[in-house]
Amino acid sequence: MTQVVKIKDRETGQVSYLETESALALESFVVVKHKKGTHLAQVITSPKEIEANRLPSKLPTFVRQASKRDFQIADENRQQAADAFSDVNELIKRSKLKMNLVTIAFPLDRDHVLITFTADGRVDFRGLLRDLASYFRMRIELRQINSREESKVYGGLGPCGRALCCSTFLGEFPPVSIKMVKNQGLSITSGKGNGLCGRLKCCLNYEEAFYEEAMADFPDVGELIDTQDGQGEVLAIDIFAKTIKVSLKGAVVPVIYTLEEFQSHG
Numbered sequence: 001m002t003q004v005v006k007i008k009d010r011e012t013g014q015v016s017y018l019e020t021e022s023a024l025a026l027e028s029f030v031v032v033k034h035k036k037g038t039h040l041a042q043v044i045t046s047p048k049e050i051e052a053n054r055l056p057s058k059l060p061t062f063v064r065q066a067s068k069r070d071f072q073i074a075d076e077n078r079q080q081a082a083d084a085f086s087d088v089n090e091l092i093k094r095s096k097l098k099m100n101l102v103t104i105a106f107p108l109d110r111d112h113v114l115i116t117f118t119a120d121g122r123v124d125f126r127g128l129l130r131d132l133a134s135y136f137r138m139r140i141e142l143r144q145i146n147s148r149e150e151s152k153v154y155g156g157l158g159p160c161g162r163a164l165c166c167s168t169f170l171g172e173f174p175p176v177s178i179k180m181v182k183n184q185g186l187s188i189t190s191g192k193g194n195g196l197c198g199r200l201k202c203c204l205n206y207e208e209a210f211y212e213e214a215m216a217d218f219p220d221v222g223e224l225i226d227t228q229d230g231q232g233e234v235l236a237i238d239i240f241a242k243t244i245k246v247s248l249k250g251a252v253v254p255v256i257y258t259l260e261e262f263q264s265h266g
Contacts, residue, residue: 040074077110091135147198174206180211214239
């Protein structure tokens with residue numbers, strides 16, 4: 001077992017695990033080293049033990065507790081990024097590239113600058129990269145991000161009324177699928193299964209195990225089953241009310257059976 005906390009990068013919003021042997025206070029700030037520079041991050045969970053095989057292969061390294069100087073450098077970097085935003089947008093405009101600038105961020109050690117953007121397709125930004133290198137006079141990392149990652153940067157409130165999971169505690173995005181939407185009784189066409197990013201909600205993954213376990217006791221929608229009143233087709237199931245709506249052969253109105261009635265007849 002490995003003792004870890006979750007940390008959130010102050011500039012990029014990236015959430016990751018950090019291995020720690022000593023307790024780090026919740027909401028305290030630390031300096032950590034990633035494969036690409038040192039960063040100021042906030043501890044967002046209490047320490048807990050997790051099996052090593054459930055953790056990413058490469059975790060950031062703890063450097064020190066954040067000092068006043070670290071905050072000063074981070075604030076200076078943030079101000080420089082804000083000042084450069086309009087200039088970078090102008091360089092993009094001159095390059096005639098169809099891309100939207102999202103963030104500019106410097107690590108504490110300022111060994112490079114990370115620039116993220118969105119675009120509908122692939123972008124050939126080689127010319128822009130040369131212009132940016134001349135402007136910043138340091139190594140440039142240009143990264144195209146998708147709508148999920150963009151929502152993670154900007155944040156917001158989800159349909160549940162709480163802050164978006166991706167911008168608060170999620171590290172990697174969990175896998176979600178249309179099958180989960182169907183299992184949880186949501187309409188695919190209504191958009192109720194989509195988050196602010198326009199893609200399937202990450203929280204569909206949280207409840208999928210419950211729905212799969214509960215649905216194991218029910219027949220599938222569309223399946224022909226035998227009931228106490230004859231054979232019929234399953235029109236719908238309600239795992240919370242534990243009922244099954246069935247269209248019986250020759251019947252005008254569907255009949256609703258309880259799960260107990262279905263199981264006892266079977």
